[in-house]
Amino acid sequence: MSLLHLAILSPFILTVFIPFFYKYARQIHTGWFVLFLPVLLFGYFLQFINGNMNGESVTKTLKWIPSLGIDFTVYVDGLGLLFALLITGIGALVVLYSIYYLSKEKEILHTFYIYLLLFMGAMLGVVLSDNLIVLYTFWELTSLSSFLLIGYWYDREKSRYGAQKSMLITVFGGLSMLAGFILLGIMADTFSVRELIAQANTLPDHPLFIPALLLVLLGAFTKSAQFPFHIWLPDAMEAPTPVSAYLHSATMVKAGIYLVARMSPIFAGSAEWLWLVAGFGIVTLFWGSFLAVKQTDLKSILAFSTVSQLGLIMSLLGIGAAALHYDFLDDNIYLTATTAAVFHLINHATFKGSLFMVVGIVDHETGTRDIRKLGGLMSFMPITFTLAIIGTFSMAGLPPFNGFLSKEMFFTAMVRAASLDIFNMETWGILFPVLAWVASVFTFLYSMIIVFKTFTGKYKPEELDKKPHEAPIGMLISPIILASLVIIIGFFPNLIAQSLIEPAIASIHPMLGDSFLVNIYFWHGWTIEVYMTLGVILVGLVLFFTLAKWSNIYNWFPKRLTLNNLYDNGLITMERSAYKFNNLYMTGSIRNYLVFIFGFLIVSLGGTLIVKNAFSFDISAGAPIGLYEVVLVLAMIAGTVTILFAKSRLTAIIALGAVGYSVSLFYVLFRAPDLALTQLLVETVSVALFLLCFYHLPEYTKKQKRLTFRLTNLIISLGVGTIVTLIALSANSTRMFNSISSYFIENSYTEAGGKNMVNVILVDFRGFDTLFEITVLGIAALGIYAMIKLRLTRGREG
Incomplete structure (x- = not known):
């Protein structure tokens, strides 16, 4: 077993020792015992950066089921490395934050960290596996571990509901994805991602190509909360805030993004891929940002903002598929769209992770996340307010933060998409820049709501469960690090251009080789993108100051026609139908x-x-x-x-x-x-x-x-x-x-x-069979003895 395999399996191995540490070292917070592993893994993966910058990749294979073409092959390229660094880096900050957020006196900490490590290991397996079946195995482990994390406070009905909802939707998508993987295996006679990419030119002619494409996208869309499957993510906010900061900003919801990026070399040449990925992405961007404005819970606002931002990245990956139809040297739409997707992936992890932690601090120190009860916290929590300003302004796409740079690149890609002359983009493509601009207005609006409704305005002490005060330094370290990255990347974006962004782009579309150079800078002149940004700010400010006058439009939507209502009624109908069907044959008659x-x-x-x-x-x-x-x-x-x-x-x-x-x-x-x-x-x-x-x-x-x-x-x-x-x-x-x-x-x-001969067969040739039979008989005998003894004991007591 190689070090790479051990790196993926190490979180699973550590879970074995957590209960013992929790039991015998109760005076120490369990998080300190866990923290060293993501830090160590982050340092380990950093060593691959130089090789990836030089176009090198690392492959290690562990034989598993070679007769079926299933081996545990680990493949570290630019895309896998980027996600591995996000998983371990953000994971380390989340564990540090959780040490101060979760009380060791009130919480059952060993289960929390076991679930968290299971999820970390599963995500590493997803992004580093070359074999599709192994990838699917880890994929479903992410669904299982996230179910456990979301339902961590299982005594709360909303936590159980959110956990069940996320499990049903993502597992449904995962099974569809598995079917797509099997079809790919039939088409190419291999489950290796690299070998599938090598055959990408011949696969589109196969009759199973479109069914495989649709099934794979179904798995990606459900996991990354794309419309109409986005309904599970807001309910998943019932999880503890460290879980939300980890799963829903940098890792789990990005698994679908990763899958689309990884499968792009195989499917991106088709019109169906471009329209489905870009179309669902831009609709999700708009719908998520529109719904975020009406929320009153800070975590709910961030949940819908995550849905929206995931749609933004997805739409960019879809538009980036146009690279297969253009000469890269003549048209850099691919460079713009896919660079923006990878860049915003990193930026979103930084500002959204910090914002979730900020919201957790507000909840922890005031006892509420309801913006109707909050206000005037700026003087009580100046550091938290500063972090909120940095995170929300970056999310809104304002300079000089990193979100502004990727948002400008997003506008550029959407404007150029309208001028494409493939797949009817010349007619319907105009919807992309229009929806992008409208969604950006709502993004600006909910960003302003988060920071100014919480930290400015009238202070309402009678509405709060606690007297607000600044969080302890331990709880502030993680969001400060993430907010610092927001600023550093904003001022010096090219620090990660050659080291992380270019290798990831080369992985998404390997046909480009190393013939491109990423160079990110602030000012491009008075372009249409600048005017779009100015329009976003102007219209967003008008909507913010007149929010009370027009927000009633959300009441026009009939509640019976919502997707959540459709899900609930569908679930109830299935349960009742199953109950009636069971009653037809479950009569109680042997x-x-x-x-x-x-x-x-x-x-x-x-x-x-x-x-x-x-x-x-x-x-x-x-x-x-x-x-x-x-x-x-x-x-x-x-x-x-x-x-x-x-x-x-x-x-x-x-x-x-x-x-x-x-x-x-x-x-x-x-x-x-x-x-x-x-x-x-x-x-x-x-x-x-x-x-x-x-x-x-x-x-x-x-x-x-x-x-x-x-x-x-x-x-x-x-x-x-x-x-x-x-x-x-x-x-x-x-x-x-x-x-x-x-x-x-x-x-x-x-x-x-x-x-x-009979004795030899039973004892030697079928020795294990006989041993297990004896074991079963022994267990049955012990059970009978225990029941008899229990009955006799009760009789004496009587």
């Missing part, structure tokens, strides 16, 4: 259940025999039937018929025992004394137990003694008997392989040193 089971057996196995023409009858190789066998068969038939017509339970039990003993005599005739002995013991115990049970039952009434004919019973019994007989005859008459008995005859003594 007879009915047996009818269903045996009826399915008859239809499925009998149908298979007929469809496959699988029945065969050949007794030429069988041993001759002797008189003893005929007598025993007749005795068994007589005993079976006696059971059916017996009017006494005792008679039926004796007849059943006679059938069992007749079977044991067959084993004696066939020279299998061990099986005969086992059968005799089982029959003796069974008969004794039946007699003990039926001894306590009342006698049959006259009505019960009358035999009633049931056609269903006759059909089922004859059907099962016939099907089993036919299968037995067909199996005995078909010899596809030589009998394994010769192998045991030849090797029992030489390999195992035993002359009793």
Whole structure:
């Protein structure tokens, strides 16, 4: 196992030791024990930057299921490295922040950090896996761990609801994505991402190309909360704030972004990819920003802003697909769009992570996140206010922060997209710059609401649960670091241009090679993008100061037609339908259940025999039937018929025992004394137990003694008997392989040193099978002993 594999698996390994640390070192916050790992991993991944800048990538393979083409292959290129640094870097800051946010006296910390590390390891597996099946495995682990994190406060109904909602939607998308991956594997005969990219020119001609594209995008859209699947993300805000800062700003919701970027070399040449990715992205951008304005909870505003920002990045990746239809040297639309996508990915992680932590500080120190109760906190929390200014102004796209630079590049890409002459962009493409500008106005508006409704205006102490004060320095360190990055990247964007952005672009579209150079700077002259920004600020300010006069438009939307209402009603309808359907067959009658089971057996196995023409009858190789066998068969038939017509339970039990003993005599005739002995013991115990049970039952009434004919019973019994007989005859008459008995005859003594072949098979050749059987019997014996002892103890107490 390589260090890269160990780096991915290390969070899972550390989870094993967290409960012991939590139990035996209660005086120390568990977060300190966890913090070293993301810091160590971040430092480890930093060493790959120089190699990625030189166009190098690292590949390590660990064999897993090579017969199915599934190996745990780790691939570190520019895109994977960028995400790995975000996952570990933001992860380290979130763990540090959580140490001061979560009280070790009030919270069950070991479960929190176990879930957090599971998520960190799963995300690293997603972004560094080259094999699609391995990627999917980690993908679903992110859904599971995020479900646990969102529902961390499981005693709250909203937490359970949000966790369930995120799980259902993202797992549905994940299963669709898996289907898409399988189709890709069928198309290219490989699950390797690199090998799929190498065959990208031939895949579009395959009839499964479009279904695979749609299924993969369904997985990406659900995970990255694209319209109409965005409804899970706001409800996921019930998680603790450190979780929100980690999952919903830098990691989980970016998994879908990563998938689209990683799959772009395979799918980006199609019109469907460009329109679906860019179209859903721009609609999500607008809808998320529009809904964010009406929210009154600070985390809800940030949740919808995250939806909006994810749509922005997604639309840029979609427009970037146009690079496959243009000469890069003649048209740099690809450079603009994809550079903006990668750049804003980094910027969003910095300003949104800091803003979530700021909101957590406000909630922690005032007891509320409701902006209707907040106001005037600037004088009580000056550092937090400063951090909020930096984060919100960057999110709004104002200079001199990093968000301004990527937002200007976003405007450039959208304006140029309207002039493309492919895939009908020359007609419908005008919607992109229009929706981009309108969404940016609302983005500016909700950014101003966050900072000024919270920190300026009238102070309302009567509305607050606590007297506000500045947060402890430990809680401020992480948002200060992120806010500092917002400023540093804003003033010196080219610090990360060659080291992170260019290698990521080369990974998204490897056909460009190293023929491009990213150079980011503030002033480009009086361009249309500058005028669009000035218009955003002007219109945004007007809307902010007149918010009370026009905000009633949100009440015009009928609540019955919302996506959340559709989800809730759909879930309720499915539950009720399932309940009604269950009641059709869950009658409580054992007879009915047996009818269903045996009826399915008859239809499925009998149908298979007929469809496959699988029945065969050949007794030429069988041993001759002797008189003893005929007598025993007749005795068994007589005993079976006696059971059916017996009017006494005792008679039926004796007849059943006679059938069992007749079977044991067959084993004696066939020279299998061990099986005969086992059968005799089982029959003796069974008969004794039946007699003990039926001894306590009342006698049959006259009505019960009358035999009633049931056609269903006759059909089922004859059907099962016939099907089993036919299968037995067909199996005995078909010899596809030589009998394994010769192998045991030849090797029992030489390999195992035993002359009793049956014993050798049980102890040596099938040793583990026998061991597990003994284990099961031992567990059953212990369980019976425990129940008997419990019953005796209760009897004494009584």
